[in-house]
Every structure is written in C-alpha cells, then in structure tokens.
Amino acid sequence: MKYPKLLEPLDLGFTTIKNRSIMGSMHTGLEEMDGGFERMAAYFAERAANNIGMIITGGIAPNEESSPHGARMSNEEEASKHRLVTDAVHQADPDVKICMQILHPGPLANNPQMVAPSAVKSRIARHVPNELDKAGIQKQIDDHVQCALMAQKAGYDGVEIIGSAGYLISTFLVQKTNLRDDEYGGSYENRMRFALEIVEQTRAAVGEDFILIFRIAAMDMLEGGMSWDEIISLGKALEKAGVTIISTHFTWHESAVPTIATMVPRAAFTSVTGRLRKEVSVPVITSNRINMPDVAEEVLARGDADLVSMARPLLADSAFMRKAIEGREDEINTCIACNQACLDHTFSGKLTTCLVNPRACHETILNYDPVNDAKRIAVVGAGPAGLSYATVAAERGHHVSLFEASSEIGGQFNLAKTIPGKEEFYETIRYYNRMIELHSIDLRLETRADAESLKREGFDHVIVSTGIKPRTPDIEGINHPKVVSYIDVITGAKPVGQKVAIIGAGGIGFDVCELISHAGPSGAVDHDVFAAEWGVDFENHPRGGVTGVEPRVTKSDREITLLQRKESRVGAGLGKTTGWTHRITLTRRGVGMMNGVEYVKIDDSGLHILQNGQPQLLEVDTIIICAGQDPLRDLYDDLSAEGVKAELVGGAYEAMELDAKAAINQATYMAAAV
Numbered sequence: 001m002k003y004p005k006l007l008e009p010l011d012l013g014f015t016t017i018k019n020r021s022i023m024g025s026m027h028t029g030l031e032e033m034d035g036g037f038e039r040m041a042a043y044f045a046e047r048a049a050n051n052i053g054m055i056i057t058g059g060i061a062p063n064e065e066s067s068p069h070g071a072r073m074s075n076e077e078e079a080s081k082h083r084l085v086t087d088a089v090h091q092a093d094p095d096v097k098i099c100m101q102i103l104h105p106g107p108l109a110n111n112p113q114m115v116a117p118s119a120v121k122s123r124i125a126r127h128v129p130n131e132l133d134k135a136g137i138q139k140q141i142d143d144h145v146q147c148a149l150m151a152q153k154a155g156y157d158g159v160e161i162i163g164s165a166g167y168l169i170s171t172f173l174v175q176k177t178n179l180r181d182d183e184y185g186g187s188y189e190n191r192m193r194f195a196l197e198i199v200e201q202t203r204a205a206v207g208e209d210f211i212l213i214f215r216i217a218a219m220d221m222l223e224g225g226m227s228w229d230e231i232i233s234l235g236k237a238l239e240k241a242g243v244t245i246i247s248t249h250f251t252w253h254e255s256a257v258p259t260i261a262t263m264v265p266r267a268a269f270t271s272v273t274g275r276l277r278k279e280v281s282v283p284v285i286t287s288n289r290i291n292m293p294d295v296a297e298e299v300l301a302r303g304d305a306d307l308v309s310m311a312r313p314l315l316a317d318s319a320f321m322r323k324a325i326e327g328r329e330d331e332i333n334t335c336i337a338c339n340q341a342c343l344d345h346t347f348s349g350k351l352t353t354c355l356v357n358p359r360a361c362h363e364t365i366l367n368y369d370p371v372n373d374a375k376r377i378a379v380v381g382a383g384p385a386g387l388s389y390a391t392v393a394a395e396r397g398h399h400v401s402l403f404e405a406s407s408e409i410g411g412q413f414n415l416a417k418t419i420p421g422k423e424e425f426y427e428t429i430r431y432y433n434r435m436i437e438l439h440s441i442d443l444r445l446e447t448r449a450d451a452e453s454l455k456r457e458g459f460d461h462v463i464v465s466t467g468i469k470p471r472t473p474d475i476e477g478i479n480h481p482k483v484v485s486y487i488d489v490i491t492g493a494k495p496v497g498q499k500v501a502i503i504g505a506g507g508i509g510f511d512v513c514e515l516i517s518h519a520g521p522s523g524a525v526d527h528d529v530f531a532a533e534w535g536v537d538f539e540n541h542p543r544g545g546v547t548g549v550e551p552r553v554t555k556s557d558r559e560i561t562l563l564q565r566k567e568s569r570v571g572a573g574l575g576k577t578t579g580w581t582h583r584i585t586l587t588r589r590g591v592g593m594m595n596g597v598e599y600v601k602i603d604d605s606g607l608h609i610l611q612n613g614q615p616q617l618l619e620v621d622t623i624i625i626c627a628g629q630d631p632l633r634d635l636y637d638d639l640s641a642e643g644v645k646a647e648l649v650g651g652a653y654e655a656m657e658l659d660a661k662a663a664i665n666q667a668t669y670m671a672a673a674v
Helices: 036-048 076-092 134-153 168-173 193-206 228-241 270-277 293-301 312-316 320-325 384-396 425-438 451-457 486-491 507-517 527-534 579-588 634-641 660-673
Strands: 021-023 054-060 097-102 158-163 211-217 245-249 284-286 307-309 376-380 399-404 442-445 461-464 468-470 483-485 499-503 559-563 592-594 597-603 606-611 614-618 622-625 629-631 646-648
Touching: 036 054, 036 076, 076 097, 076 134, 097 134, 097 211, 134 158, 134 193, 158 168, 158 193, 168 193, 193 211, 193 228, 211 228, 228 245, 228 270, 245 270, 270 284, 293 307, 293 320, 312 320, 376 384, 376 451, 384 399, 384 425, 384 461, 384 660, 451 634, 461 634, 483 486, 486 507, 486 622, 499 507, 499 606, 507 559, 507 579, 579 592, 634 646
Parallel strands: 021 054, 021 307, 054 097, 097 158, 158 211, 211 245, 245 284, 284 307, 376 399, 376 461, 399 442, 461 646, 483 622, 499 559, 499 622, 559 592
Antiparallel strands: 468 629, 597 606, 606 614
C-alpha cells in the first residue's frame, strides 16, 4: 500500500473513520441560495463516493445575531432541509462521516446585532460588537447546544465547533479582545470558561456516540495572541470536557501572516499540530497547504497529526482520494492555492468554485456527458483555455487535435510557474499533460496552424484559443532601448537593470515585481525562509507565534517603482485574500508604488511622468511594460475569410487581464455543450 498512514482507519471507539483524510470546512454560498441544499447534496456526495474519510461542512450559524440572513441551524424546520445533504452522503458511502461546522462569527458577523465578550472592534470589521452580559453569554451557549442537537436530528454524524479565526469563541480566549472582569474574563482559566461550557453542555445534550470536534487556533498569528502554555491548557481542558477530536487552525482573519496562499510552503504549520498532539490523547487534525497525497502521508508519518484536512484540494478534484488509492496521483487536478474562485468568491459574497475545476459547487449544472455523435475538433493554442476545452471535449468522446506553436503546453501558465511563490502551476501543467495522454488527444507541438491547413483537414469544429499579445501603450519614446516587455523579462530574454520602472500594476505588474525583487533562487518556498520573512517563530512559539518577532526581509538590490494610471491604491484590484500579501512583501523589499500617474515620454534620461499634475523624472535604466493585453485573433480572422466557422475562447475572446479563471470556466462550459 503506497499510503499506509493516509489510508489507515481511525477507531473513535463508538465509530470508525475509514481513512485519515478529511474534506475540511469551506463555506461555499450554496448554504444560502435557492436550491442550494440539492446542489450541496450533489457536491458533498460526489466527494463521499470517491473515498474521502470524513466531510466537515461550511459554517452554519447557531442564531440570528450570528447570521441574520445566512445559513442557520436553530430549529427542526431548518434541520429538515439538511437531510438532503446527510442522506446523499450516506447513500454515496455509508462509511463516510459528515459533520456540520457550527460557526458563530461574533465580532466578524458585520451586523448591528453582532456580539462579543467585549465591545472591541475587529480590525477588519465594520462595526463595534455588542458586549454580552451574563444572560447573553448563557444564550449563546444554549444556542450552540441547540444547534448541535438539530444537526444530530438532521442526520449529521457530528459537529465541529469553531473556536478560532477571530470568531466569537476565540475572542473570549484572547486577552486583547476579552476585557471582562467577571468569571468569563481576566485569568486564562476564566477566559476558557465560555468554550468549555459550550463543549460540556453540548456533549451532555448529544450523548457519547456523536463526533464532537473543537477547532482551536494552535497558532493564531496575533500580536498578544495565545501563548503555547495556554494552547496546551485549552487542549487538555477540551479533552476533559468531552471532545472527540481537536482540530488545529493557524490564524485569525485579521492576522498579517499568510497561511493559505500559494506562497506558503506545503504543510507549513503541521509541526505545531504535532507538538500539541504530544500533549493530548484525543485525535488531532492538521490542515493548510496539504494538496497532494504524498504530502499528507509525510505529515502523518512524522506524527504531526492523526487526520489531515484538505478543503480546497477536494474542490479542485473530487476524486482526490480515489486517485490516491488507485495509484493515479498524476491524474489529480491539484489545488494551486490561488484562492481566486474559492476564498476570494466566498469573502466577496459570490458562489464558491475552483479556478482549475469549474464543476466545483456546480455538480448539478456542469457535467461532461458522453456524446452520441463524436466530432473532429481542432483546438488551436494550448494555454489554459485551449487545454480546458480540449481535455473536456475529448473526455466526452470527441476526437480532438490540439495545435501549439511552441514546444510545450501551458501558454501563460509557463510564465506564471516561474514567478517565485507560484510554482504550483507546474502541477496544473502536469495534470493537463496526463489528460492529453489519457484521452488520446492528438497533440501537435511546434505546429503553427493556419486557416488553409485547418480547412484542408476538414474539421467539424474549430476553436481558436490563441491567447493574447501584450498591449503597447501610446507613450512618446515607447520604442526606446530601455523599454522591455514583461514576457521578455519573465523568460529571461532581455536583461533588467538596477533602476526599474514597471508600467502597469495589475496582476502581471505585481508578478514581474515579485520576480525581479526576489532574492535567491526561485523554487518552492523554504519553511524557514517563510517563517523569517513573515516573522513567525515556530521553535519558541511566543504569544500568537509572532509577538516580538520582526520579519526579516531582504531588501531588493534593485531600485524598483511600480506605477499605475488609476487613482486607486496600487494593488487594489488584486485578489481579496492574497492581494495584501503581495503588497506587504513588495513594500518590505523597498519597492516604490505610485498611483494617478500620467506617462509623458521615455528618453535617455528615463521615464517622464506627471503625478497630481506635477512633472517628475524617474531616472531608470529599464522600463518594463505590463500595460494589459489585446486578443490575438489573426487566425480567427483568416478562418472567417476562408469561410471556416470558428469560436473564440480565453484570451483570444477577451483579454482584459490574464484571467485563467475566466478562460478555463468559459472553455469548460463550451466543451461540455459541444
């Protein structure tokens, strides 16, 4: 057996988890939408049918003040709706456990009714929470217990109570958010009381044969957060209070340390779980940036955890565990931790899905049904859109020829994978290479398809996914030798000097800035380097893991200025959950950022600009153009002239940004319908 630890059952005494894999909690938006329970049932059942050990749902609120308009579980009517989900999972595989997460956001609820131990506003919240009196505290405890009871009635095998992330329970635990002087504040023993009473009273209500998980912030990444001794005390007290499993979490939402972005090393935080595991006797879950079976196996083999939680990897590939069991790891569509379609959507109020798998949360809508009448299809361009279209169409039974002018597939992904912190794109290219082989796609590399040859071959359908060409802005002196394209910089085709101006501060501009300001060789981020750059002390574990620890960032040896025309803050258009990490990183490296810039001219002296109407000269020796893209449609126009009907997809269809999410989504839906 290739993954003996990952595939080993876990005996909980009253029940058994079939293996050590968990689909961790992730709110999707299905919980609130019309018809959402039917879609959620299909979403979870598909994962259950593919050998996941246990599923934990997205967060469900216990009362109105925690979620006045969102998903709640407080009465039997609400519980009855969840029967669709639990029945679907248990029908897919009776051995798969499904637990509902009880999530009370507390001061992050962002509604006028929201409550907290003290009237302390979160850095990322809009309002100051209402301070709970003792009667209010007991109500919150009672509501958690009622929520668990209703989950039990709904057919769930257990619940996970979240006591981390800056949500209600965690704000009782940390002194900076708990200013009380009664029995629920002051000493740590008092600050633990709220969490422990919830667990004790929940256990008494649901009985012994019900999985009760409590999620703690084993390292909350907060200045003045919990100390290691406090975390151990909490873990031991939770065990006595009746938890079945302790789940470890590694941040609050307001923390200034990334924990889920692609720049975070794989399994970066599991050693913290491993330390806690030595202090308690109940099973312990670890999580964060565990995205392939070998990583999970290594974590378990080291003794860092008893169970491994993988939320986004199960979005990216519902058959993750089946493929691992069957030795088909090279077929896993790996989570690249981009967050663009999952967490960015969640925190923007959009329905969650996945950049590399648009079927995620759309299982009742988007399916790859076999075709009755197979067509001969030509797909020109093996970038993200072309690869998505070709592989889905071929999977359905069409005969696909995929043309690519270069010597390798991937298109713009081949640029992305070279950016420090984006090495996971190698996995996506590996996946598509395997799909091309598996579905017998006729791949023609180093072949520049033209309208005449495509017409001559008589394809039934032609897809033009030729991508983009960099836009050249209308600036006097744009052809000066100082000026280079971002493609030439990323591929290393042109040298970059010591004084650099980057025109365009979108995603490409930030990527280029990351590349040329990066110290040391590119490659997977080292755990110790990550800890040093973000000021995390894994060895000594000061309060929150970060208190008193200064980030150690190597200043760039280049003088770099990142410019944009827009008046908005530089980087404002980047992803909600990862954009701030890029801004912080570049600022610490000494990169200058300028907005509201008008480009006047380029000459031997450098880049002449106006900012706020004032002329400035940036005395630079290299000017990198990252000013957007235009669709590359020459082939489409030639085909039209030849009378050959074709369809545009991806960047060739719309090239406002290098948006792989939109390109893959569009191509997938088109290929599913052809």
